[in-house]
Amino acid sequence: MLGGRPARSNDDTSNLSPLAMTDESHSTSDLLEIGRAHNSPTYAPADLVMDHGEGVYMYDREGHSYLDLLAGIAVNCLGYNHPRLTEALREQTQRCLHVSNLFFSGEQIELLEALTERCFGDRAFLCNAGTEAVEAGLKLARRYQKVVAEEPERVEIVSMKKSFHGRTMGAITATGQPKYHEGFAPMLPGFKYADFNDIDDLERHVDEQTAAVLLEPVQGEGGIRPADEGFLEDVRDLCDERGALLMFDEVQAGIGRTGSLFAYQRYGVTPDIMSLAKGLGGGFPIGAMTATAETFEGWTTGSHASTFGGNPMASVAARTVLEVIDEENLTQNALERGQQLRSELESIAESYDVIEEVRGRGLMLGMQCTDKSSASAIVDACLEEGVIVNTAGGDTIRLVPPLILSAEDVEEGARRLHRGLERWQDAH
Numbered sequence: 001m002l003g004g005r006p007a008r009s010n011d012d013t014s015n016l017s018p019l020a021m022t023d024e025s026h027s028t029s030d031l032l033e034i035g036r037a038h039n040s041p042t043y044a045p046a047d048l049v050m051d052h053g054e055g056v057y058m059y060d061r062e063g064h065s066y067l068d069l070l071a072g073i074a075v076n077c078l079g080y081n082h083p084r085l086t087e088a089l090r091e092q093t094q095r096c097l098h099v100s101n102l103f104f105s106g107e108q109i110e111l112l113e114a115l116t117e118r119c120f121g122d123r124a125f126l127c128n129a130g131t132e133a134v135e136a137g138l139k140l141a142r143r144y145q146k147v148v149a150e151e152p153e154r155v156e157i158v159s160m161k162k163s164f165h166g167r168t169m170g171a172i173t174a175t176g177q178p179k180y181h182e183g184f185a186p187m188l189p190g191f192k193y194a195d196f197n198d199i200d201d202l203e204r205h206v207d208e209q210t211a212a213v214l215l216e217p218v219q220g221e222g223g224i225r226p227a228d229e230g231f232l233e234d235v236r237d238l239c240d241e242r243g244a245l246l247m248f249d250e251v252q253a254g255i256g257r258t259g260s261l262f263a264y265q266r267y268g269v270t271p272d273i274m275s276l277a278k279g280l281g282g283g284f285p286i287g288a289m290t291a292t293a294e295t296f297e298g299w300t301t302g303s304h305a306s307t308f309g310g311n312p313m314a315s316v317a318a319r320t321v322l323e324v325i326d327e328e329n330l331t332q333n334a335l336e337r338g339q340q341l342r343s344e345l346e347s348i349a350e351s352y353d354v355i356e357e358v359r360g361r362g363l364m365l366g367m368q369c370t371d372k373s374s375a376s377a378i379v380d381a382c383l384e385e386g387v388i389v390n391t392a393g394g395d396t397i398r399l400v401p402p403l404i405l406s407a408e409d410v411e412e413g414a415r416r417l418h419r420g421l422e423r424w425q426d427a428h
Contacts, residue, residue, distance in 0.1 A: 028061050046383060053080025056402050056409050058388065068388045069401040069413050074220070074252045074364070077279035078324055079402035085282050088320040089313065098311045107315040114319050119262055120270045121290030126310030130251030130277030131166025133287035134214075136304055137273045138170050140291060141212035141245045144298030149243065151208075158205045158244075159214040160196040162393065164221030165249055174214055177222070197227060199234040206238055212245040212273070213238075217263035220252035220400075223393025224359055224366025232269040239272075245295065247273040251287075252364070255279035256325050256403050259335035259362035266361065279403075282324075284317035330403040337405045338362040344414035345399070352421050354378070363403060366396040374424070381427070382420030387413055 026034070031049050039045075049061040056079050058066045071077060078085055092107070099105040108126065115124050125136050138157060145154035159165065161176040169188055172180055176193040195201040196219060206213060213235060219225040239246040248271040253263040257279060260266045264274070272295050277287035287309075308314075325331060342358060345367055349355035357368040369375040372394040379397060382389055392398040401413070 031061070055079050055081070056405055064386070066383070066386050066388050067409065067413055067416060069399045070388045070390055071279075071400055071402045072283065073390070074257060074278045074400040075281075076283045077255055077257070077330070077403045078282045078321060079404045080283075082282065082324065082404070084324050085317065085320050088316050089284065092313055092316045096312050098308070098313075101305060101307070101309065105310075105312045105315065107312040107319070108310040111310070111315040111319045114322050115288060115290060118322065119274065119290060120264075120292065121274065122293035123296045124288050124290040125304065125306075126315070127287040127289070127306040128285050128308055128314070129166075129287045130249075130275060131168045131171045131287075132306065132309075133251065133275035133277050133289045134165045134171045134174065134249055135168055136289040137247050137249075137275050137291070138174065138212075138214070139304055140273060140289070140295060140298055141247060143303060144245060144295050145211045147298045147300075148294070151243065153209055154211045154243070156190045156192060156209045157212055157214055158192045158194055158202065158210055160216070160219070161193050162196055162219055162222030162225065163193075163214075163216055163249075164219070165214065165216075166251075196222070196225065197231050199231060199238065202235065203238060206242050206244055208242075210242065210244040212247045214247045214249060216249045216251075216253060217267060218253040218258060218361050218364055220364070220398075221392050223368065223396040224364060224398055225393075226359065226361050227267065232264075232267045236269050236271075245272040247271055247275070249275050251275055251277045252400070253361075255321070256331045256334055257362055257364045257400065259338060260331055261322075261325065263361070280321060281314055281317040282321040284314055286314035286318050288318075325403065328404070333405070334362040334403050337401075337407065337410055338365065340407060340410045341365060341399065341401075341405075341413070344410060344417075348414070348417060348421065351418075352425065354421075354424075360399075363399075363401055363405065365399045366392060367399075368393075368396045371395060374428075377428075378421060378424045381424040382417060384423060385416045385419040387416035387420060389417075 028049050051059050051061045058068050112124055142155055146152045159174045159176050163176040165171040165174045173188040173191050192205045194205045217227050248264055250263050254276050258266050273291040275289050280286050345358045349358050354369050354374050355367050360366050375391045375395050375397055379390055389397050389399055
């Protein structure tokens with residue numbers, strides 16, 4: 001038995017999910033062979049074919065369970081098969097899937113109201129993913145400086161080293177990690193990079209050509225690195241003093257993950273622009289860029305668009321997620337379960353020298369390892385023990401579980417993580 005689940009074998013049918021796929025037209029090995037042959041080489045998935053989920057567990061095609069402490073990389077904030085979300089989407093499929101942006105839909109309007117009444121933004125641009133939300137924010141910042149502030153020389157974006165903002169050319173240029181730039185040069189002009197949590201270094205980069213400062217309140221792909229207390233306040237003051245906009249990328253840290261609906265609320269610092277995605281749709285693709293009414297004066301009809309942005313399905317998903325977070329008090333749960341999980345991780349760190357530090361906010365936590373190869377090997381060992389985590393920043397094990405995580409789930413997750421580390425240690 002591995003992590004409370006049976007070892008994968010062809011004849012072992014004990015403890016399998018009753019929903020396991022029964023279609024035998026393709027075996028799992030056949031599907032893996034087809035996937036490897038035709039999937040983009042940019043991905044390197046594990047030798048598993050996932051089939052369905054329930055609560056905080058995922059099941060592979062053969063029915064083996066995995067406690068998901070990654071939530072689809074901070075996406076499935078309500079876990080899997082949440083009744084409110086699945087029912088809302090089911091009902092919407094019988095009404096309308098898509099409405100062009102030549103018209104409003106009721107679902108879109110309801111989402112716009114639900115989103116803006118919960119945050120600083122007066123308006124929102126709806127799109128399909130985090131990278132699109134970041135791109136929209138970059139475009140709005142530059143156009144605001146030209147059209148509203150009447151300072152056309154302000155075109156530069158200052159972002160942080162070790163940041164991550166997406167994969168399109170604008171978002172990847174803003175990403176302060178050279179490894180993501182490899183093979184795509186030349187990057188776009190007009191971007192600078194400052195040290196995260198270093199206001200003195202940021203001051204050296206912000207000048208009369210700066211359109212906006214872009215940062216993540218908690219860096220995700222950079223290794224789960226929260227902003228220091230006081231840093232964001234200093235950044236806000238610097239932007240106000242020098243005429244730059246402040247843009248927060250909350251694609252990973254937003255939607256309840258840090259213990260408030262938006263991470264900026266935990267810090268008490270309000271940006272001018274904010275990008276959202278991942279948890280916003282609870283698993284359904286959606287992104288959003290929200291900003292103040294004054295900032296949005298930089299756009300006019302036709303300044304930007306998204307064919308599928310704000311479609312009824314995505315809008316229903318996002319509105320339902322926001323409602324469930326409120327009704328089930330999941331921000332408070334993120335605080336409480338985050339504190340519990342962090343305590344468990346710190347206990348693990350005391351038992352294994354390979355773990356150097358535990359850090360994060362709420363249910364956005366990381367365990368930094370002594371080196372990248374160990375972190376990657378530990379992730380693989382944990383999967384063998386039936387718990388899903390991954391690496392961020394190369395040397396940090398990332399845990400961003402569903403917001404519905406229970407105290408019992410945390411305890412079970414800790415047991416499986418312990419066994420994963422024991423498995424790794426025995427192999428080394």
